[in-house]
């Protein structure tokens with residue numbers, strides 16, 4: 117699944133491609149197909165020597181992709197598998213709290229994963245431009261309802277029903293770095309019940 | 320009119336000899352009252368009337384940003400400079416009325432940082448004095464590493480060590496004390512931002528070392544005010560105002576524009592902020608680009624010039640002013 121940036125707005129995050137960078141250590145945070153980006157980086161030039169100082173925190177993707185076995189075989193200094201981001205989060209926060217400047221951060225996989233890891237790194241004091249990101253896999257979105265503030269994970273359709281307050285929400289490209297979420301706005305506020313058919317926009 | 324060009328009327332309240340090279344000046348608002356608030360790292364442009372020659376030099380505010388009853392700057396005498404610092408040292412006396420620009424901050428502390436690591440060389444200490452006072456008040460974590468030739472020239476070293484204790488480390492070149500920069504940069508907690516102010520070679524050394532060690536660009540901050548270099552006099556045609564002006568050997572193009580009554584934008588007057596960027600309409604000759612603003616490609620294109628520090632040699636130059 118690849119993302120298209122066509123016709124979007126400036127606040128919509130954009131992603132690049134992971135490349136090895138010099139540093140005292142390397143922390144990869146990935147979910148699902150993000151594993152492929154890590155494998156590709158280590159298959160390329162300039163990365164072999166990094167393995168001894170590499171740590172990988174990995175979780176399966178929202179569509180169930182789990183490439184733990186392949187990643188573990190890579191031979192990084194530390195490989196850690198978590199069931200999901202909220203389980204991995206305390207470990208990441210502890211890592212950020214004890215790490216030193218020079219540690220390189222590589223985030224890859226779904227936008228929800230990248231955004232949340234980025235938010236936690238920014239909270240740890242890192243500039244938002246400091247981490248490398250590469251989108252891989254599912255395009256499902258993490259969306260915050262602007263009305264009840266509840267966050268719905270893995271949104272596939274547009275519009276969708278808020279999992280907290282039940283409003284019909286239209287998925288915008290407007291993105292909050294602080295929340296690591298896109299914005300969802302009620303679509304039938306004027307004419308309750310007038311909801312356009314749901315379209316599978318994210319897969 | 321450009322932001323930094325807004326003037327404040329001030330009176331010199333105090334002039335203090337800090338050491339053989341540095342004098343400290345304190346300004347209060349003429350007629351009383353508070354001066355505008357500022358944040359640590361800000362500078363002001365001091366307007367000097369040096370026997371008919373107008374000089375506008377930027378100096379970092381060193382006083383505590385929490386105190387707006389007066390501003391303090393420190394000026395290092397440069398005997399080979401164009402004369403601004405010599406004027407400040409020789410002619411500025413308590414009671415004198417002067418004009419200064421509003422504070423502008425091109426070197427702010429990034430308050431999202433977990434820790435602020437500051438590296439100062441010589442007179443480059445001044446912006447950090449204000450930053451530390453501000454951070455200390457809000458409970459920010461910081462550490463200063465301050466190098467100077469010797470203790471006499473290490474302005475404020477003793478006061479800083481008394482006030483901030485182990486958060487201030489000093490290095491005296493003449494006593495062979497060298498900073499272990501690599502050790503320093505590899506032991507900083509994740510989320511630290513780095514700030515450096517001092518002589519050009521020092522800034523280059525610190526930033527290059529940090530980059531090699533994997534520090535991200537967004538965590539690196541530096542400030543260096545370039546004094547406009549002296550050079551050959553040259554002529555410039557001004558396309559918009561229809562004038563032709565001559566830039567003297569010890570004058571900058573920006574100063575020549577101002578002397579001709581042409582309103583040209585500026586903030587730093589030191590080649591750093593980008594505010595004075597000017598389009599070149601025609602050029603037959605060689606540019607002497609001295610700024611830190613334009614990219615190498617822009618410098619090579621010959622389509623842009625930064626009048627605060629850059630010069631020209633050749634047959635003809637026409638700029639869009």
Ligand code: FES
Pocket residue numbers: 584585586587588589590591592593594595596610612625626627628
């Ligand atoms: S005035 Fe700042 S670059 Fe010229």
